[in-house]
Amino acid sequence: MDAYNYIKEAIIHGKYEPGMRLGEEFLAKELKLSRTPIREAIKQLESEGLVTPLKRGVSVRHFTREDIQQIYDLRTLLEGYAASQAALHRTEEDIQKIKKANARYEEAIERYQEKDMNSIKEIVNFNQQFHEAIISACKNPHIYFHLSKVVVVPLVFRSFYWYNSFELKRSLEVHKTILLAIQSQDSERARVAMTEHIYQGRDQVLAHLDEIKKIHVLKEDSQ
Amino acid sequence: MDAYNYIKEAIIHGKYEPGMRLGEEFLAKELKLSRTPIREAIKQLESEGLVTPLKRGVSVRHFTREDIQQIYDLRTLLEGYAASQAALHRTEEDIQKIKKANARYEEAIERYQEKDMNSIKEIVNFNQQFHEAIISACKNPHIYFHLSKVVVVPLVFRSFYWYNSFELKRSLEVHKTILLAIQSQDSERARVAMTEHIYQGRDQVLAHLDEIKKIHVLKEDSQ
DNA sequence: AATTAACGCTTTGTATACAAACAGTCAATG
């Protein structure tokens, strides 16, 4: 794995906590690389907004309540639109992909063990596949490109950390509603259901924002 | 000016044409720098989508008709939303800023000389200030952040290259309509007017897409 | 005692050297 993805994952999973300073030398040692590739990775992360520039170096970005409100407003707008367009332009193949992702999501939820990192990673991953399948079904690759930067994965990951079994199942049901709307080309319903779904995710993030600053990464988690 | 901005400007103004390969060594000579800072700049431009990765190195991104359609769809969605929110949340100060930008825009249009690069640059610049003033009036800095990446400046620049005096004045009138709607907190009107305005810009780009591949950068333009 | 100047240490920015990967060419072989 290259420097960019390594650092990104570390931020997503909370290994590098919000506010933590990321010195080049430090990262170079951590990844056993020289500073050159590290610097390039940092530049990219900076342009995505995952780290914020300091007077010297960067630190892991910290998101305030207000940030989260605003980011999710943006996300509902874009992903709601994507869902509505997907309903209009989806092919049979798109539908199969969405179904498949959601089936895997369902399986992962059944296997779910509270607060187990690998279990969460799995769920987050299939959830992401579901959303991405819809976004790519809208036939506007530029939406996909930009949404992948709007969706701040650390926040999504945190929201799943706090889901309980019931909430996961509810989220699964909403996924099914969205799928059905897209399948039956009901674009407005798809938009509204997606919008509501994302707002629920936002509420989850906001509800648990203060509880801990860091999700503890367990030993057995690091491969 | 740093490597990133230099290359970006060169792409915007057509000095580096779409499809042109940008080798590190070449850019290093051009900017009289070593490859190290060049590479960092390229990584950033890549993550913004201004250049596309090749098997080896990158080339200046070429936008197809379809790309332009899709990008502008996205832009209307976001900037239409921004205008509607600006209408709801604008302060008196915001209005003054928008007015001021538009006044300068008007002056620049009066001074306009067809196909003169500096004249166009000036107009593009004040137009941008107008749009940015509205976006920042919507009080969601994340929208600003992402819109600045959605709005592909090379395309905007090209569209202005082809505007004639009449079209510029019409665009000015639409600006005034948008301003009025924001001032009177008519959010839906602001959204619709902005959306229409951007679609007009898109039509302009599409209409002249084939005419030339490159806008010739005049000697006296390079400072 | 407080303010500032200067020094040294840490960290980032840039250049250069070297290693690795890729593309194109030419020759050998079926």
Added chain:
DNA sequence: CATTGACTGTTTGTATACAAAGCGTTAATT
């Protein structure tokens, strides 16, 4: 004649060395 293989030159990827800029601490002066 086409296809494959090795060779060569070019370009990117990484490491390291050095330059420049920031920050903290200490010492000197008021």
